[in-house]
Amino acid sequence: MAGDLWGAGALAVLLAALLLVVSLLLVRERRTGRRLRALVAEAPDPAVAARPRAAIVVNPSKFSHLDEQALRRRQAYTAAVFRSHGWQDPLWLETTPAERGAEQAREALAHGVDIVLAAGGDGTVRAVAEAMTGTGVPMGLLPAGTGNLLARNLDVPHTDLAAALDLVFSAPDAAVDVGWLTVDRTGSDADPDRHLFLVMAGLGFDAAVMAGVEDRLKRHLGYGAYVVSGARALWGPQARVKVRVDDGDAVGVRTRAVIVGNCGRLTKNLVLMPDARVDDGFLDAVVLSPRGGIAWGEVAWAIVTRDRRGQRRVQHLRGRSIEVTCAEPQEVELDGDPIGTALRIxxxxxxxxxxxxCPPLRG
Structure with a gap:
């Protein structure tokens, strides 16, 4: 009897041990299976990963007029357009007041994207371009904001999202110039500010107009806000400045504004610098020297008609570098954004x- 009991106990122990081993093996198998499934889920589908991908750098403040549902529809539509062309869903990166686009563009480049699209107005475009310069990766432009100055100069649709997206898949890439603005605020700064710009940088009247534009008016009036600000700044005094082109002599002039352009167009039909080209390796500039209402009328006529013959109040300059030194601090702007005052730029x-x-550049 004792032997039978011992045998039964041993068998029970053996069965329990076997059950424990099997349980441990099953647990390990389940864990291994979960890890494998997780790895498969995390690993990109090779077919999807091989497709091109875009990053879109978005300034959310430019879409504050849209509710959350409208924003989601816009984002879903954009992603659907990319999928319909065989691309991956785009990488969305939002700017912040502290990181205005350059950091997001560098993050996009680190992900190996094929193009970076800026959707956030002229400031966002400029910040993205600063990170994209010299990388060999193209940037694109999507409608946002009021000015869209670079888009206007490159004939990129600046009010039609569908048309702007179509260019991503149909247009060539153009190698364009950029401008660099060095701002010496005191006239003797040891480490002056340096900014990239794409369209225009200015000193004097135009910068005062930009500085005087209220965001509230921009939201309600669009370009009309600049007209209101311009009317306020119209009667200011002339400034005494010295202008140097390349290695030439500095020439003293009295002026209301010195505007240097990488491009020449302000709106569809308003061209400030008819000879400016974004890919010619030169900068064009105008020195505006009106005094009084009649003189401003002459300047306006010269700009609207693009007729500079015999025009004393609109002087044109051209070079690879242009330096302006002021007797008194003047407002400075680049691509429509005011950046404070300076004594020398x-x-x-x-x-x-x-x-x-963008579409092929015009000759």
Whole structure:
């Protein structure tokens, strides 16, 4: 009897041990299976990963007029367009007041995207371009904001999202110039500010107009806000400045504004610098010297008609670098954004260092 009991106990122990081993093996198998499934889920589908991908750098403040549902529809539509062309869903990166686009563009480049699209107005476009310059990766432009100055100059649709997206898949890449603005605020700064710009940088009247534009008016009046601000700044005094082009002598003039352009167009039909080209390796500039209402009328007529013959109040300059030194601090702007006052600015061109997807450039 005792032997039978011992045998039964041993068998029970053996069965329990076997059950424990099997349980441990099953648990391990389940864990291994979960890990494998997780790895498969995390690993990109090779077919999807091989497709091109875009990043979109968005300034959310430019879409504050849209509710959350409208924003989601816009984002879903954009992603659907990319999928319909065989691309991956785009990488969405939002700007912040502290990181205005350059950091997001660098993050996009680190992900190996094929194009970076800026959707956030002229400031966002400029910040993205600063990170994209010299990389060999193209940037594109999507409608946002009021000015859209670069889009206007490159004939990229600036009010039609569908048309702007179509260019991503159909247009070539153009190698364009960028401008660099060095801002010496005191006239003797040891480490002056340096900013990239794409369209225009200015000192004097135009910068005062930009500085005087209220965001509230921009939201309600669009370009009309600049008209209101311009009317306020119209009767200011002339400034005494010295202008140097390349290695030439500095020439003293009295002026209301010195505007240096990488491009020449302000709106569809308003061209400030008819000879400016975004890919010629040069900067164009105008020195505006009106005094009084009649003189401003002459300046306006010269700009609207593009007729400069015999025009004393609109002087045109051209070079690879232009330096302006002021007797008194003047307001400064670049691509429509005011950046404070300065006693001296220097503007230089860097030729062909930025790729932009756009219609073929006009000759």
């Amino acid at each position: 220097r503007v230089e061109v860097e030729a062909g260092v930025l790729l932009v997807r």
